[in-house]
Amino acid sequence: MTLKDFVFLCISFVACIVFIIGYHLHKNKTIQHEEVFSPTQYTFQTVEGPIQPLPKELVVDKKWARLGEALFHSTLLSKENDISCASCHFVNEGGDDGLAISIGHQNQSGTRNSPTVLNAVFNFRQFWDGRAASLAEQMDGPIHNPVEMATSWQEVIEKLNKDSYYRSAFYKLSPEGINQKNMKRALVTYLESLITPDAAFDRYLLGDQTALNEQQKRGWEKFQSFGCITCHQGVNIGGNFYQKLGRVDLVPEKLLNDKGLQEFTKQENHAFLFKVPSLRNVAKTAPYFHNGTVKELQEAIRIMGRSQLGMELADQDVADIEALLHSFSGELMSQAL
Amino acid sequence: MNRFLFLFIEMALMLLFTYVGTRLTDLDLQIESHQETKALLQDIRQSVNNYQLETLSVGVEVSPHYDEQAQVQLYLDNLLDEYQKLQPESSKELVSEVNTLHEGVIEYLSIVTMMGTSKRLIASAEKKLLQLANQEKLDAETLQTFTQLRALLVKVYTYQVNTDETLYQSIQDDLRVYAPQFSELKQIDIQWSVIEKHLRFIMKNVVRANILLEKLRNQSVIESVNRLFTEEDETLYQIKTEFLVLVITAMSLFFMIVMLIMLQLGLALKQSNRRVVEASQAKEKFLANMSHEIRTPMNGVLGITELCLKKEKDPTIIQYLTNLKFSAKSLVTILNDILDFSKIESGKLEIEAISFDITSVLDNVKNLFQQHMNSKAKVQLFFEMDVNIPKFIQGDPVRLGQVIINLVSNALKFTEKGTVTVSIDAEVNDSGQMFYRIKVVDTGIGMTKEQQNRIFQSFVQADQSTTRKYGGTGLGLAICEQLVRLMDGQISVSSEVDKGTSFSVQFPLVIPQLHSHKEQNLHTLRKQNVLIVDDHIIARDTIRSMCEYLDMHVTTAHNAQSAVEKLTSSSITFHYIILDWEFPMETGLDIAKKLNDELAHKAKFILMTAYSKEELYSGPEMDVFHHYLQKPFSLKELTAALLNIDQDDMELMDEQKGAPALPTYPNKHVLLVEDVEVNRLVAEHMLRDFGLKLTLAKNGEEAIEHVRQRHFDLIFMDIQMPVMDGLEATKAIRESDTSTPIIALTANVLKQEIEKYIKIGMNGHIGKPFEQDTLGEILETFLSENTAKEVLAD
Structure with a gap:
């Protein structure tokens, strides 16, 4: 063996090791990119x-x-x-x-x-x-x-x-x-x-008794006693589970063109299951329901009372609840950005 | 071929090593991913548990809202997403199972939450009626209806717990039958139709809710997570085992590669080593050949010159021939130098370690330069010896002599006038080791520092210029340096331009265990009393130290008067009296006479002088001196003089006269075997001077023929000859005749060669070119009646 051979072998050997290390680094992707991000x-x-x-x-x-x-x-x-x-x-x-x-x-x-x-x-x-x-x-x-x-x-x-x-x-x-x-x-x-804190109702929840007027307070009582609260609860006043549209009674024909979750899962039991929509800012998000066929908030309240709770709500009840729903509107947090 | 095979194997091993390395990387990552999966599966198990619990708690209305349940569900979904990314294959089943769980949960929650609301509504109506009944505000009819309603509600509650088909029918019948009565209940806020709807809703969904609840309680998801976890564990174990095996493989491969490279390096080293050995063998062979080729003609040149010198009467021609002889001898010296140097270089020179007499080495040196001294009278050569040096030391006398001769001749060469002093002294260094040092100091031209640095290099002289004044090969000092080193010594030089140079060699002093028989003789001198009379203080001290070295009791005197005083005043009996010849007012003879008169007993008188014996006063009075020593004299000469006066006297006489008369061996018959004519002629003439009968042979075959025909007392055998060489011939002769001494005549003077000659039965050798004296020594050894037998017996 000449010196040339020896050098050649040594270089080859080093090359092998370098290759292995390179392969390892590549596979491992240990080279971390510097990324600045803090979760919300x-x-x-x-x-x-x-x-x-x-x-x-x-x-x-x-x-x-x-x-x-x-x-x-x-x-x-x-x-x-x-x-x-x-x-x-x-x-x-x-x-x-x-x-x-x-x-x-x-x-x-x-x-x-x-x-x-x-x-x-x-x-x-x-x-x-x-x-x-x-x-x-x-x-x-x-x-x-x-x-x-x-x-x-x-x-x-x-x-x-x-x-x-x-x-x-x-x-x-x-x-x-x-x-x-x-x-x-x-x-x-x-x-x-994009969150809208500081709604009148939130202030009421946090102890400000003046945040709601008398009608709204009545509406809040009815909201609970009628059973609306069953589905519309949690931080988003809804939006945390599925419920069947027309749970107890019939729904208007115009809302029946869409079978909700069943369209996606094709499960028979999922017919008319919709995510309970949030009632936050509901007064600002007309028209209502999944296909937007209900323009008035009062109509939406009546439909809900009938189909979900089997109740024909009196005009006074509808008005009281509508007043309550207005208190769910908050302001977009402008200081966030 | 071998080389390529090695290379191939190595490359293959490296490829394998690379493959194993990459595989290890993959496995490492797999282990990491599997460990991640395992952790994930643990999280999933926990999360599924939480999810089921949270959902159940929603069912029993523990918490007022379902945000937590939703979050748990989201968390589980995220975990599953991660799991899917890590294990796309094995996750499928679990994902579908969790999806089934989700579907059940979705439906269950939608039913069970609504059922809760329904129950609350019904319960609030019932409560209202009960209050009225308690307050007795209900009429009898209403109270009856209320009782019927309560019975129905009990049935409904019972049905919820026990979904019996007949109960269901009975409730349905009751609802139908009592509907008109119930709708009359105006006392409650809620219309009967609403309550009826909710009752019917409950009745409709109880069975379904129970089925879904059952599904929710099912542990199948947890079980499959557990199963996956165990699988992961097993896979991980397998991978880890494989990883370990591969690590060991990689390590062995690594070592194999390293070993192979090392092995190859070793082989390469061996190969180059063999080449070097071959080269040096070739060099040696070349040297032997060259030495032989040059020595053979040189033998002729030297021999013929010597013969011519003997026959020639014309002084001019004699002068020419003397010069020619000197030149030829110089050439031989140079040749020897080169051979020596080559031998040292190739490590062939062997240094002996024998007991030798250092004074005899110095004597040889002195004798060698005696003639030189006479012709170059301006330079004086002195020898000084430290008394502390034992007479016999261990070493290589030949090589030591060579070193001293080299240094002395060098000193003489570069010294125009003044002195060259050779001194030997001994000392002990710090670590207790004994050294003896030989110093050669001259008063010559000296050297600069730069020159001193390179004089020990081969073929280099202090004066490198082409116009240099002094000749030489430049090998002398290089050989000295090499020889000194071989003898474990050190050589150093100090010099000053125009002042002189001092070379100093230093060797470890080793005293031999066994003393030669000569040493025994010195015992006779021990404790003997000697009187030294010399007016010159340095000379006196020199002789004093010599005598002290011989372990004698010394008394000194600087003139006749003090000598007589010393002799008479002390009670010492002097065995020896050493006298100088020259004193300011008188001669040594006068003092000797005076002392002789004073002496009560017989003492040995020794005269020392720088004059030759012939120049001194001669007469019968001179007989008072038992011995005569010429200054400078060595310790050996002094010892010889003290010990054996008569014999040494003879030798000294011979030295003075020059060449002694050759002994003759008229009855001896000698066979000379030599192929080259000129060499044969030289040897023949040299031998004829000894009065021998001589038979000549041109080669081995002729020699054998002669030996068969008659008896010879001695055979001189050339080694390299045509037809049959000296070795063959010797072997043939030795088959029948083992007594006749055979002497090799050869230009081959390498030790191995000579050992070979002895081995095949030769009795001695003479190196070419040889001189008549050498021949004489051989003849004396083998042909003298008294010594021949002795030698042969050895």
Whole structure:
């Protein structure tokens, strides 16, 4: 063996070891990207009783939330660059668009009313039928729905990458740049900041007896004694389990075109099961029900009393409960961003 | 071929090593993922438990709202998502089971919460009626209806616990029958129709709710989580085992590769070592050949020159021939130097460790330079010896002599006038080791520091310029340095330009255990009293130290008067009296006479002088001196003089006269075997001077022929000859004749060669070129009547 051979062997051997180490690092992906993100945190206040106030304080990663806000308002998220999330969810006007059925890609419409994005983070599941377990999962729906944005994450990423603002904004926050994970993180963070605390009813819950007027207090009594409270409870006054539309009695014909969860699960027992919708800001989110066919809040109250509780509510009862529902409206937390 | 095989195996091992390494990485990651899965499954188990408990608690209305249940459900879903990402395959079953659980829960909750509301509504109506009844505000008819209603409600409550078919029918019948009466109950806030609807709702859903509750209580999800957990555990164990095996494999592979590389390096080293050995063998062989090739013609040159010198009468030609002889001898010296150097370089030179007489080494040196001294009268050579040095020490006398000769000749070469002093002294260093040091100090041209640094290098002289004044190969000091090193000694030099140079060699002093018989003779001198009379203080001290070295009692005197005083005043009996010749006012003879008159007993008188005997006054009075020593004299000469006066006297006489008359061996018959004509001629003439009968042979075959025909007293046998060489011939002769001494004539003077000659039965050797004296010694050894037998007997 010459010195040349020896050197050659040694180099080969070192190369082998380097390869193994390289392979290990690659597989392990131990090289951690420096990523600045802090998950949103709420400070809840708990009270006795079935309804809980919304948190008045939250810590949100503002950089990600601002990026999410920009994305929320960006029409680049739709196929023809004409629709943004904000097209159907007016965050300052109840979080929906006031239409029975929203208008999407090429003026097409779906079958369901657009639900509010406000306080959506406190819903246990998303969509009317609750088929999405989280906000992040929910986003896949409108992006891909051919009658909504009619596009795909891939297309959106390509478009955003051509946009200098989004490129630099994303790379500032994450070395991975623009990808589905980061887009969802930005949007979810933004949505997490969209809460409406300090409603009159919340103040009442927290001990301010003057927060509700006499009618509203009567309405609150009836809300409980009639049994509305059975489903509309928790921090979001609903939105934490499924209930069957027309549980006890008949529902109007116009609400029967949609079988709710059954459309998704195809389970016989799931017919007309809907996620109990939140009553937060309900006074601002007309029209009502999954297909938006009920325009008036009073009508909605009457339908609920009849179908869910088997009661024909008196005008005074409806008026009292309606007054109570107005106290569920809060203000969007502007200081969040 | 071997090399490529090795390389191939190594590359294969490395590939295998790489594969095992990557596989280990994969396994490591798998272990990590499985451990993660295990932790996750534990969380899932806990979470499913919580989920079921929370859902059940909603059913029994423990908590006023269902946020917690919803959160638990969300948490479980998230865990399942993670699990699905980690184990897409094995998670399928669990995910579908949890989904089934979810479906049940969704339906159960929607029913059970509503049933709660219904019961509350009915209970509030019942309560109202009961209050009225207690206050006796109900009329008899209403009270009866109320009783009927209560009976019905009891039936409904019973049905909820026990879903009996007949009970169900009976309740349905009651509802139908009593409906008109019940609808008359106006005392309650809630209309009967509402209560009826809720009652019917309860009746309709009790069975379903119970089925769903049963499903909810089912532990099948927990069980399958447990099953998955156990599976994970087993897989993890398997992977860990494999991991361990692979780690051991990787380690063994690593060691194998390292071992292989080491093995190859070792082999390569061995190979290169063999090449070096082969090369040095070739060099040695070349040297032997070259030495032989040069020595053979040199033999002729030297021999013929010597013969010519004997025949020639013309002084001019004699001068030329003397110069020629000197030149040829120089050439031989250089040749010997080169051979020595090569031998040292190749590690072939063997240093002996025998007991030797250091004074005899010095005597040899002195004798060698005697003639040189005469022709270069301006330089004087002195020898000084420390009394502390024992006479016999252990070492290599030949090589030591060579070193001293080299240094002395070097000193003489570079000294135009002044002195060259050779001194030997002994000392003990810090660690208690004894050393003896030989110093050669001259008053020659000296050297600069830079020159001193390179004089021990081969082929380098102090004066490197082409116009240098002094010749030489530049090997002398290099050989000295090498020899000294081989003898575990050190050589150093100090010098100053135009002042002189001092070389100093230092060897460990080893005293031999066994003393030679000569040493025994010295006992006769021990404790003897000696009187030294010399006016020169240094000379006196030198002789004094010599005598002290011989363990004699010394008394000194600086003139006749003090000598007489010493002799008469002390009671010492002087055995020896050493006298100088030259004194300011008188001669040694005068003092000897005076002392002789004073002496009561007989003492040995020894005369020492720088004059030759012929130059001194000669007459019968000189007989008072038993011995004559010429200055400078060595310890050995002194000892010889003290011990055996007559014999040494003869030798000294011979030295003075030059070449002694050659002994003759008229009755001896010698066979000379030599193929080269010129060499044969030289040897023939040299031998004829000894008055021998001589037979010549040209090669081994002829020699054998001659030996068969007649008896020879001695055979000189050349080694390299055509037809049959000396070795073959010797072997053949030895088959029939073992007594006739055979002497090798050879230019091969390497030790191994000579050992080989002795082995096949030769009795001695003479290296070419040889001189007549060498031949004479051999003849004396083997042909003298008294010694020949002795030698052969050895």
